[in-house]
Amino acid sequence: MGWQDAEGGTPLPPLYSTTEDFPKRDKILPQFDSNFEEKLFAERQEKLARIAALATGPDATPAQLQAARYPNSFPFTINVPDLRAAGDPKTGEELEASPIPAAITGRVMAHRSQGKAGFAVLQQNGTRLQIYVRKDDVGSSPEQAQALFDLYKLLDLGDIVGVRGTLMRTRTGELTLHARAIDIQPGQPALVLLTKSMLALPDKYSGLEDIETRYRRRYVDLIMNSGAQAKPAPSADVSSRPESEQSADAVERPASPPTPDTQQPTPDTELNVRATFVKRAAVLRAIRTFFDARGYLEVETPMLHPVAGGATARPFTTHHNALDMPLYLRIAPELYLKRLVVGGLDRVYEINRNFRNEGVSPRHNPEFTMLEFYQAYANYHDLMDLTQELITDVSKEVNGTTIAKFPLPQGPRAGEWVEIDLANWQKLSMREAIIKFWPASAGTPPTLESITTQLDHCLHNASKSMEAYLENFSEGDQYDEAQLVADDPEALQSLREVFELRRRTRELQRSLKQIFDKHLRDGSNKAYSDIFELFAEEHLIQPTIIYDFPLAVSPLSKVKPDEPEWTERFEFYIGGFEVGNAFSELNDPVDQEGRFNDQLAQKAAGDDEAMGEMDSDYVRALGYGLPPTAGEGIGIDRLTMILTGSRSIRDVILFPLMRPEKKDAEKSELEKESDASHGESAE
RNA sequence: GGACGCGUAGCUCAGCUGGUAGAGCAUUCGACUCUUAAUCGACUGGUCGUAGGUUCGAUCCCUACCGCGUCCA
Structure with a gap:
């Protein structure tokens, strides 16, 4: 321009x-x-x-x-992170002796004027760099200098600008771009406004902390929480000013350039939303590299399904107007991917969105990203090996280590940061896991033999044992908490722990009783997976493969040759929740049709967790012959949570589903409208 | 779905078991040519989530609702 x-x-x-x-x-x-x-x-x-x-x-x-x-371009010569990388190792003398010219762009994050000079801080690509503007040297003529300095004074926080100049170090050692005409872009002004910010950014020091606003206005979140904010980390010593100390040091010993997009979040570092999503992209890239290298073909199967199958979940419904047909948003790509294996695509994978019309929680978003992959001539044992390799590999690729620091999302230790070694896996059968994590209050744990053949008996004993355990507890009610506060805070603390233990035991007992009663009614082996979830799931913090699932909850899995009530299926757990699910695929069309019919019967009998519809074309596809195949699904959001240390799925989804925030005026208008329509329909 | 917590200026937060609101930053004006949470001076900014109730009087107490969070199902 x-x-x-x-x-x-x-x-x-x-x-x-x-x-x-x-x-x-x-x-x-x-x-x-x-x-x-x-x-x-x-x-x-x-x-x-x-x-x-x-x-x-x-x-x-x-x-x-x-x-x-609104200018439409700016010929920048370098990104801010790269310019920092070039300038950070240099001393002030070196920069003076051989100047580094640059044209950069960035958003104004700080603006300090002092009469006829000023400093501003630009942020670009998650990195900040200070600029220095002097009235007497910002332009190549006094007139231009006056105009450019006037422009500088008209800048606001949030404005996007282009700056030309040479690198320098200030008295305190901070790397700074001194705005002035540069030879590599002759005749071009040292300062250009590219886009004016018409709204105020959040507080330059505190940033944007309100969780709701961060999710609703992710664009502001990304600006403010990019790892470059002024505020020190929450757990850091507040009295010290680490950044200015670093700057002072930099005169003699320049600090290495910051790398906000690759640092591993821990409880000691600040919120870095940008880094989380950069890392999420790295996870996807690493997964694709992993499967591409092993001869898997990436495919895309429909998201609009005439029959919502492949999982047990309530689907979203929609409608195609021209064809006048009902459609479901897919709950899983499974049945389409296996059709492809029938078709001779022996190794396929898909990474895409699934939609489940269910609750929202720190681990559930109605739309979430799933990796599914299928491999012909393999069984679930092969996938156990592949899974460990995949997770280890992705973690190394993304974090450079297999150690992940993760805040436990649920259970008695919720919020506690734990160190997880993603290269160190254990395997337990579902029944072994139940026995291993059998709670003390439930009495002596059963043996593998007894839990397999006498589940009724085991559940009965556990229930009785817990009732007795709770009765012994009841004396705790007699304590006067207020009295204890005055007398002995430690005693109060331990009393609280006792109360908490009792509350948890009571809930455990109640849930156990529900599972037991249901089991007595229907005799289903579903009780095993229910008990597993109740007793064991929250303890599975280190990577754990849980294998051999009851047939009753596995309508698409092959049964075990030696135990027809059990299937060749495993799930793996990290951080106390399920991350992936895999099995040897059922490929007998007759058996598959029978299992679909069983599911329909269970659904009709009121089981919400049963599959509701027969996919007869899928059964037909099996009729042509699905080779022995194993398949697996991995929740990408949950895996990303672990690799980024995020405590909610909403922190790894750019725009998580939020209820609309209705303005009062809109709301009352809506009410009026609905009143009016009621009135009309009443007439 | 249940229990608990939160909602006060654009942002971050105070507000005393009731007397119709404060601070810092940001904004506006002024001073300042190496500042960095710049500083100094002057100013501006509010339906205290919404709607009812109790009261002479409600940000505060009560009820319902909305949104978010945490735990549980």
Whole structure:
């Protein structure tokens, strides 16, 4: 873009000094919901007009002025992280002796003016760099310098600018781009406004902390929580100022360049939303590399399903207008992927979204990303090996280590940070896991033999034992908590622990009883997986493969040759929750049809967790012959949670589902409308 | 779905078992040519989530609802 010298020396007239000066106008953008924002918007429109006039000079036509408000490019020579990498190892003397010129862009995150000079901090690609603007050397003529310094003074936090200059170090050692004309882009101004920010960024120091706003306005979250904010880490010593100390050191001993996009989050580092999503992309890339290298073909199967199959979950329903047919958003790609193996694509994988019309929790989002892969001529033992290899590999690729620091999301230790070694796996059969984590309150754990052949008996004993255990507890009710506070805080603490233990035991006992009663009614082996979830799941923090699932909960898995009530299926658990699910695929079409029918019968009998519809084309596909095949699904969001140390699935999904935030006015209008329609329909 | 917690200025937060609101940052104006949570001076900014109730009087107490969070199912 061209630059014309503006008239020098003319002081800028003030903006609005009082609210009365503030021009009355119709609301331009109704989504600005406060007077503050409306006023700010108007002020910044005014500043933008002035900046455009400074850029074009006094003789510009209205069309030129309009175009100057939003320039359409800036020929930057380097990204800020790369420029830092180039400048951080250099001392001030070195930078003076052999200047490094650069043209960069960035968002203004700090703006400090002091008369006829000023510093601003730009942020780009998650990295910050200070710029220095002096009135006497920012332009190549006094007139241009005046105009550019006027422009500098009209900048606001949040503005996106282009800056040309050479690297220097300040007195305190901070690497800084000194804005001035540079030889590599002759005749171009040292400072250009590229986009004006019309809204106020959050507090420059505290940033954006409100969790709800962070999810709803992820764009602001990404600006403010990019790992470059001014505030020290929460657990760091507040009295020290680590950044300024580092800067002071840098004169003699320059610090290595910060790498905010690759650092491993731990309880000791600050929130870095940007790094989380950069890492999520790295997870996907590593998975693709892993499967591509092993001869798997990446495929895409339908998301719109006439029959929602492949999992037990409630689907979202929709409708195709032209064909006038009901459709479901897929709950799993499984049945399509196995059709492809029938078709001779022996190794396939798909990474894409599934949709389940169920609750929202720190581990569930209605749409989530699933990896599914299928391998012909393999069984679940092969996939156990492959899984360990995959997870270890991805972790190394993404984090450079197999150690993950992770805040436990649930259970008695919820919130506690644990260290997980993703290269160190254990395997337990489901029944072994139940025995291993059999709670003390449930009495002597059963043997493998007894739990396999006498489940009724085991559940009966456990239930009785827990009832007795709870009765012995009841004396705890007699303590007076207030008295204990005064007497002995430690005793109170241990009393609280006792209460907590009793509460948990009571819940455990209640759940156990429900499982037992249900089992007595239907005699189903589903009780095994229910008990497993109740007793064992929360303890599975280190990577654990749980294998051999009851037939009753595995309608798509092959049964074990020696135990027809059990299937060749495993799930793996990390951090106390399920991350993946795999099995030797059932490929007998007759058996498969029978199992679908069983599921339909269970559904009809009121079991919400049964599959509700027969996919007869899938059965037909099996009729052509599915080779012996093993398949697996891995929750990418959950895996990413572990690899990024995120405590909620919402922290690894850019735009998690939120309830709409209705404005009061809208709400009352909606109410009126619905009242009116009720009135009409009543007539 | 249940229990508990939170909702006060654009952001981060105070607000005393009731007397219609404060701070810092940001904004606006002024000073300052190496600052860095810049500093100094002056100002501006609020339907205290929403709707009812109790009260002479409600940000505060009560009820319902909305949104978010945590735990549980």
